[in-house]
Amino acid sequence: MAFGRGFFTGDDTIKIARELLGMLLVHKTPEGVTGGMIVEAEAYIGAIDKASHAYTGPVTAKDGTVRTRCGKSARTRAMFDEGGVSYIYLIYGMHYCFNVVTGKRGEACAVLIRALRPLIGLDLMKRRRKTSDPLMLCSGPGRLCEAMGITKEQYGMDLLKGELTVSPFRKIPETRIGTSARINVDYAEEARDFPWRFFVRDDPFVSGR
DNA sequence: TGTCCGATTGGT
């Protein structure tokens, strides 16, 4: 499939998460340009996934209450948009996490980008992260946001054009893609074991456990 | 209004 809006609005977020491996994330700011190749990502499927911030429970609750799935708060609103925009949130009051929204409007699917191989603007990344170790720049969802200057300022942005973009770069063969349960979702009941984390096998920039 | 806690990280 040609790369474009249709890539992000596809109905299989698991497949999109796998295909995001090898793609390039680039952020242009007044300070400079940074970018890296995605090497680790996790899928979140709002309607059925207790680990998702967009999970609202059954559409019809036990008491007969009918829920609308159009965004439950200002924080998660972007996840309910059409695929191809950013969903960014603050975690533990100090780190931002960057997601690619996927699927159709209202589906509330997203892919958390957990690690990049840093390729563009290494000096700027090192300054922002206050380290010169390449392995400490973009290996972890909070780290990559700090290295690339991604904050809530970039919330809801179109990733096909503009200052923050995702685009094809390298094709990662299926045989090089590893799979596991997602990190730090132990609270999510049955969803804790969903094998929705994907990473490039043997890549040193994948975040540690 | 008050309390609880997280899709994390860095330092003991």
Next chain:
DNA sequence: CCAATCGGACAG
């Protein structure tokens, strides 16, 4: 192992 630090979710 544990603290940092803040806003969303929910109880009352």
